[in-house]
Amino acid sequence: MRLSVASLALAASTALPALAADPVALHCERLFDARSGKVLGEHTIVVEDGRIRSLLPGRAKLPDGTMSIMLAGRTCLPGWTDLHVHMGGQSSPQSYSEGFRLDPVDYAYRSVGYANKTLQAGFTSVRDLGGEVSPHLRDAINQGLVEGPRIFAAGKSIATTGGHADPTNGHNSMLSHLIGPPGPTEGVINSVDDARQAVRQRYKEGSDVIKITATGGVLSYAKSGDAPQFTVEEIRAIVDTAKDYGYSVAAHAHGTKGMKRAVEAGVTSIEHGTHMTDEVMRLMKQHGTWYVPTIYAGRFVAEKAKIDGYFPEIVRPKAARIGAQIQETAARAYRGGVKIAFGTDQGVGPHGDNAREFVYMVEAGIPAAYALQSATLNAAEVLGLDDQGVIEEGRRADIIALPGDPVADIEAVLGVDFVMKDGTVYRTPERE
Structure with a gap:
């Protein structure tokens, strides 16, 4: 079962947390790799029980019945x-x-x-x-x-x-x-x-x-x-x-x-x-x-x-x-x-x-990729945590998405329209 950005926006808000109970696949047009600081191409993130079960390149074929969320035109990042x-x-x-x-x-x-x-x-x-x-x-x-x-x-x-x-x-x-x-x-x-x-x-x-x-x-x-x-x-x-x-x-x-x-x-x-x-x-x-x-x-x-x-x-x-x-x-x-x-x-x-802090960091001459790492990989290290800050198998399913490419245009960070924390969806894009 696939949910497009438009159909996902029509889902009742009370139903969104239920998505966390069963495997959910997020189809991301782009993916920010917090370790390298690079924006990668299309990936599929499979989430189950609040964790990232798998990270697959491209639009992966999944078992029938898997709930899929199509995040077309968007970059997925660690929360x-x-x-x-x-x-x-x-x-x-x-x-x-x-x-x-x-x-x-x-x-x-x-x-x-x-x-x-x-x-x-x-x-x-x-x-x-x-x-x-x-x-x-x-x-x-x-x-x-x-x-x-x-x-x-x-x-x-x-x-x-x-x-x-x-x-x-x-x-x-x-x-x-x-x-x-x-x-x-x-x-x-x-x-x-x-x-x-x-x-x-x-x-x-x-x-x-x-x-x-x-x-x-x-x-x-x-x-x-x-x-x-x-x-x-x-x-x-x-x-x-x-x-x-x-x-x-x-x-x-x-x-x-x-x-x-x-x-x-x-x-x-x-x-x-x-x-x-x-x-x-x-x-x-x-x-x-x-x-x-x-x-x-x-x-x-x-x-x-x-x-x-x-x-x-x-x-x-x-x-x-x-x-x-x-x-x-x-x-x-x-x-x-x-x-x-x-x-x-x-x-x-x-x-x-x-998120406006990212914009100010880039204005100061800090590269956009490093600014994004500062709120993902670096922040997790400050907290002494190894289960968040990156989108990798076994990590917390804290995943956000936004239209555009924030490394190419840091202003994109102001447009977050998808938020998942511990596998539960808290925000979905407006209907397009």
Whole structure:
């Protein structure tokens, strides 16, 4: 039984998950090979029980009764992974005041819509780097209660007092007195012992990865966007304790000194990396540290900094100064041989527009094929996974498709119209 693009679009949405129960053949006009970075010719992908059972060249002849989905004119790719998102919110002029008015359940309800938009855009996995909602959203998705990408959740980011992820930044003295100073339970540390306790608390709460804010940040209610905020000893204690629990550590970092400390202490990835120097690049290559640029977030905040009232005045100059530099840093890092993986920092920008990061990467001089590898093969390596990021026999059936050839024209990434995660179809093309 064959379903064309047109007939597939007419199928009832309630029937789509049923496709995962029996073998399904996807007939792709082109296939992106994430290992070589090349777009290959016509292939047939046979999916069964959430896995890729076989990958066959051409339009393979299959046993009678096999459900076939004809993806004419389309390139099939491994589902993308965004390694830096925040599903619990989305930037707006009201973001800072909402923290005093909304309850966690409000953010949780919003996150359901954000998750669905992200999946529909072709991102079958994300790493959520900071937010108390994300572990719960992860569990709801895994239980089939809501639709969204596979989430690797950091939970609460770890900061120092007054640092980028200190939840009491911007509170007045009366409120701070009532709440009391946050500690390791709340993800705020000031010593090596605190650092170990904070990681263990994240383990207790069910995190999948550890996130630290190694320097100041753009959107926190604080003056510095790049000052170092941990000692090397504190970061090393976090990294060593994280290893005890099988965790990797992602380090938000804009400033040079904070980046150096984080790399030397053994973090897995540097996020943003605005003021990355040649020395930092050499250290990253020496230690095998990944770089996740988040160009989208940089461009977004730089643009919004021009609008009166969008950001608090203490944030506005940081957004204008730091945000505008990230794209050039990504270009230098690629030319310098630093390993790059894909991340947007969505939640700063709008969820569902994640694929625009590919366009910005190519604008920076990163080849389209490498940009696509950064969200497939490279992202899987950052996560320590060997069952996703490529379309090969035995791997997860996370498969997306889009009209055109994204290596020849990177703008094609904005047109994803077929999404399969774990063998279940979540998006089909509009009727043609």
